Amino acid sequence: MRQSGRPRKASVDDAILSAVAALVVEHGYTRVTIDDVVNRAGTNKPAFYRRFRNLADTVPHLLARSHGTDDDIDTGSLLGDLNEVQRRQLLLFTDPVVVRGFAGWLADVDGHPDGGAAFLQGYLAPRRAFTRVILDRAVARGEIPDRADPAWIADLLTGPLLLRVVLPGLPPADEELAAKTVEAALTSLGWVRP
Amino acid sequence: MRQSGRPRKASVDDAILSAVAALVVEHGYTRVTIDDVVNRAGTNKPAFYRRFRNLADTVPHLLARSHGTDDDIDTGSLLGDLNEVQRRQLLLFTDPVVVRGFAGWLADVDGHPDGGAAFLQGYLAPRRAFTRVILDRAVARGEIPDRADPAWIADLLTGPLLLRVVLPGLPPADEELAAKTVEAALTSLGWVRP
Numbered sequence: 001m002r003q004s005g006r007p008r009k010a011s012v013d014d015a016i017l018s019a020v021a022a023l024v025v026e027h028g029y030t031r032v033t034i035d036d037v038v039n040r041a042g043t044n045k046p047a048f049y050r051r052f053r054n055l056a057d058t059v060p061h062l063l064a065r066s067h068g069t070d071d072d073i074d075t076g077s078l079l080g081d082l083n084e085v086q087r088r089q090l091l092l093f094t095d096p097v098v099v100r101g102f103a104g105w106l107a108d109v110d111g112h113p114d115g116g117a118a119f120l121q122g123y124l125a126p127r128r129a130f131t132r133v134i135l136d137r138a139v140a141r142g143e144i145p146d147r148a149d150p151a152w153i154a155d156l157l158t159g160p161l162l163l164r165v166v167l168p169g170l171p172p173a174d175e176e177l178a179a180k181t182v183e184a185a186l187t188s189l190g191w192v193r194p
Numbered sequence: 195m196r197q198s199g200r201p202r203k204a205s206v207d208d209a210i211l212s213a214v215a216a217l218v219v220e221h222g223y224t225r226v227t228i229d230d231v232v233n234r235a236g237t238n239k240p241a242f243y244r245r246f247r248n249l250a251d252t253v254p255h256l257l258a259r260s261h262g263t264d265d266d267i268d269t270g271s272l273l274g275d276l277n278e279v280q281r282r283q284l285l286l287f288t289d290p291v292v293v294r295g296f297a298g299w300l301a302d303v304d305g306h307p308d309g310g311a312a313f314l315q316g317y318l319a320p321r322r323a324f325t326r327v328i329l330d331r332a333v334a335r336g337e338i339p340d341r342a343d344p345a346w347i348a349d350l351l352t353g354p355l356l357l358r359v360v361l362p363g364l365p366p367a368d369e370e371l372a373a374k375t376v377e378a379a380l381t382s383l384g385w386v387r388p
Contacts, residue, residue: 028304029301030301030304103297103300103301103303103304104301104304106297106300106301106360106362107223107224107297107298107300107301107302108301109297109362110222110224110297110298110362116362116363117362117363119361119362119363120362120363124361124362124363124364125363149374152354152371152374155353155354155357155358155371156350156353156354156374156375156378158353158357159349159350159352159353159354159355159356159357160346160349160350160353160354161353162353162356162357162360162361163349163352163353163356163357164349166300166356166360167313167318167356168300168303168304168310168311168313168314168318169310169311169313169314169318169319170314170318177346177349180343180346180350180382181350183382184350184378184381184382187378187381187382188374188377188378188381
């Protein structure tokens, strides 16, 4: 997703992403300008545009920096893995940057398909691919039958939490909701409590 | 949600909502102006502002006109009711107005809490309240135990479909996904196939 020719300083990347995060929380995504970002980060527009195409393009990097892509989860059991996936998704969907930034960012990438593609490739696809890894391991351990649909399980784990951050007026996602999604996923997968 | 003193012509309401729908599909929500809407509708701005505060305020009316609030569903069984809820939600989340308009509208109401409140009161809350009606009837018929959590069931039925329309790059919701949500809801509710 980066376009630079010459080496870049990681500290500038970090300063830019931290500035975006702070400004989104303070003002909401739609009111953040690149001028604000580079001023806050103590850098300049050319430095920004060597790293990112636009504000939307910072978002997958920002999310990956704060929340990872979950591809290091391996607790040794399906229950443990799904609980850990949801513990992290709960942190993601209650992160003030996501709460204050999500709607504006969505509208922004809606008009810039590149931003959506960067999000898909850099953030969403790896998370969804890792659901398959978790389920394949559970099949290999004999925890569930080999007929799992990873896309459905990813939709089931993420959809209800996403809904709470996206639709106006609903309470934020909480641990109870996350636990219910894990329970529903386990049942849907044919998992039987050992 | 309407602010008029004098009687309004329903035909003007309809013309405005139809104009909003057409323009959202053609240009995307964020590029639609009130000028465009009143020109397309063959009316004028005062007529618009007697009916709606702003563009975001038209959305709950538009959705209710096209998709209802589902409070007329009563098939006589829990399975039938949930299938019908999801059949309609699938129409909602694949409606071109929603696909092209949802992200922009979300960002818009994000900056106008009134728009979010109107959506909650006029559209979202009645749909979620009706989940309780459906589950209470199922309990009364002896189809499920009396420990259902209607908010969770609403999140479970809507979240995965919403995710497909909200996140960039995913395939649209389809009948298979809708059927899986119904199955997961029935299992979660302790329903046993008769």
